[in-house]
Amino acid sequence: MPTSKSPIWHPYTQHALQDEMTRIVRGDGAYLHTADGRRIIDAISSWWVITHGHCHPHVVNAIKEQAGKLNQIIFAGYTHDPAEELAAQLLKLAPRGLDHVFFSDSGSTSVEVALKMALGYWHNIGKQRIRIIVMQHSYHGDTVGGMSVGARGLFNAAYGPLLFDVTSIPFPRRGQEQATLDALESVCRDEIPAAFIVEPLVLGAGGMLMYEAWVLKEMKRICEASEVLFIADEVMTGWGRTGTLFACEQADVSPDIVCYSKGITGGALPLAVTLCRADIFDAHYSKDRTRTFFHSSSYTANPVACAAAKANLDLWQVPATSQRVISLAAMQEQAIESFRADSRFENVRRTGTITALDLKTRDAGYLAGIGPKLQTFFKDRNLLLRPLGNTIYVMPPYCVTMADLDEIYAGIRDAADALA
């Protein structure tokens, strides 16, 4: 019998097991303040979106100013300064070779747009290329297209019949990278696919699985040789997370299509973009209206969200921002160092500002009983951490201090003492 006190249906929440939600009234920097007066350290950037900190004044002011001027306008046939300026600045920062910006409102939608761009490209130039290649353990969002190109399993078992077929290549585990590259090469040769979609350097929801830049570079080279469109899903990895503004920079890779969202507004408002090469746009450019790119969201390029994103880009113009990311990466390395010799953990790893480690347990996997137990333990310690099964990861806003990190990692150590 449902006994929920609130009519709200929360995401990724089993209400029969967890019906008590922590009520947050205010956020500042790396902290969240609860209705009952506690201060929580946000160790996962509120699901990977907050970069410079909660309620960053520069972003907040930009939102306030734009909200009073123009807060929504149809984006077909109309345009506005925040979108125009943002698009121009994005193309300056993004890997070279990208020429057009399509706006949407979430990571999932930006992936749908990327897939539709790729399929639309091949369709409009008259080639039968429809198959998508994906990487094992990937996550690209929860819409039907996003689920189709993501790992099949628990999260989408009920929706299997809706999902389209893809070809999966193995995750490049350390020492086994060649198997991934060989698989990609043979799929590109034998199946003549439309595109390969991949999360560069770090697979987020799949368990914070990390691989090296040279593998990304090789995968791009293989795709290029077969003219397979290379789609980089930087929804999580973008905006400094991996130590550089975008993960692709580390491999010197220019994707054909790239998706950015999450940190694009510093985490203040929902917005996403899909950037593409000129020839993908050009394949849709015609006096023939059947070649139109038939996609829109009601709030495409919402002016307030664009203003927030522009404020985020301003912050990235200040050298202190990337210096901050570099020093956070060093602090994270220092904080996680002692766990490498701790026999209760394995796969202790870091890419840029993200660390992850697996608590050794008999029941691994997302549904492992240890996951909710850890989450409750951390909640009682006023830490916002949300392990993926037995994988604990720390992805804090860049304003977090060493003292905050000490508290986070002390919590992780104590959790292992209490629960392992």
Ligand SMILES: *Cc1c(COP(=O)(O)O)cnc(C)c1O
């Ligand atoms: C979060 C995420 C998405 C989906 O973004 P939403 O804004 O939640 O729809 C897609 N791809 C990756 C890599 C993500 O981490």
